[in-house]
Amino acid sequence: MKKKMELFFVATLLFFLCFNIYANRGEDENPRPTEFPTAYVK
Amino acid sequence: MSIGLIIKQERIKQNIKQINLAKGICSISYLSKIENNLSSPNRVIIDLLLKRLNIKEIDCVLDEENVINSLYKVYKEGVLYRDEKYIRKRLEELTERHIRFSSNKNFCLFTAYKCRLKLISGININDLLPDIELFQSLKTQDGHKEVFQINLILGLFFYLNKEYTKALNYLKKGLKLIRISNIEDWEKADFYNIISLAYFENNSLSQAEYFADKALKFYHDNLILNRAIDSYILLGNIEKRLKNYNRAEEYFSLAKKISQDIKLPYYEAIILQNVGSIFSLKGDSNKALTHFEECIKLKKYCSDKSSYLLTVLSIVKELSKMQQRLRLLYWCKHGIDIIDNDKRRELEPYSYHFSLYQNIYAETSFNDNQIKEVIVYFEKTGDFRHVLKYSLLLAELFAKQNKYKCSVFYFQKAKINLFEQQLIKNWEDL
Known part of the structure; x- marks a missing residue:
């Protein structure tokens, strides 16, 4: 029971912290400032 | 001398x-x-x-200002238009020469311009290490322009090496000099784009937006469309992270229009990746997958395998949400096969991602040691987003098995990780 309470406490705290930084981030991709736009050759 | x-x-x-x-x-x-x-x-x-x-042989150049100026012209062409053949040809003429300048200022400018052009010509970034080490060790510097240029190259190098905090520190030093040095508007726009990327990766979105806007204004006013796309995509990603999905889509559609006009599939692929990611965030996995699969078709022709693997990983994540086990395992294997044929270090993180998904979707019960190894790897490489993500995953998997002691350990690991990033030392400071 004690362990479960502890788990609940840490998990809740983490949720609030996480929310601001990483929530729903997705995989972003930006063009590199060094890339040749012609790097794709068909 | x-x-x-x-x-x-x-x-x-x-x-x-x-x-x-x-x-x-x-x-x-x-x-x-x-x-x-x-x-x-x-x-x-x-x-x-x-x-x-x-x-x-060391060339003593009589008119060194001329040498610097002609390299500066190549540098400008390279940064703004990235004409591959032109840069390669000019670089060949310049690379093998040791030129003796009368001042450190000219030497540094010459070396810094060369570094940037080498990066554009597709050199492995580790080949720049000697020059980077040299720049880092310079103590006495006179003048401002070369100090600005050195900080730009150092910032860019660490950005490409995914050491984003370090990159931003150098770029901030460069920013201090931008107002007092003799720097042209196009150089400023290029710098603003790079510092915006670094702010973005450090999750400082308001600064990222401020500088991306400044860069875009210059490219837009001067009709430099190739570079304007860079800014549109970056602004789209910033809005996406701010959860302003409609504005993000507007930016991506402007970028798409330009990329179709100038026929550059490189940008179309990047835009598809980002629009797919918006659908993923909105919870529409089917549309996300359609975009990612379309994107993969274009990226097949790309020499940059890490960009390709980013999309494979996005597909795997979507299939995981949809619980499509067999398709997920197919894509994981596909990703691992690519990495096996190309041993570059920058692809290494993807092999950890894919084997983690293979592990949790295996027919037998998951192997906790493998997930622990993955967490240790991302801790070592400083990728805290994935330390947090996979620590939470492991904590939940342990909780489902009623292994609360192990579960608490990984929840706490994630918490410590977040505290460190937010520079929080005590819970009272929250």
């Missing part, structure tokens, strides 16, 4: 220690003085040092 810097640059490039280079020629402290331009060197000693370094 820049002869000291040429010796230092070549010594670092050849990985020779000062003690070995100076042996039998001069003392280490004298060599150090020569390298740092603190002493006017004796001609005989210089000749002996150059001989040991196997440098046969």
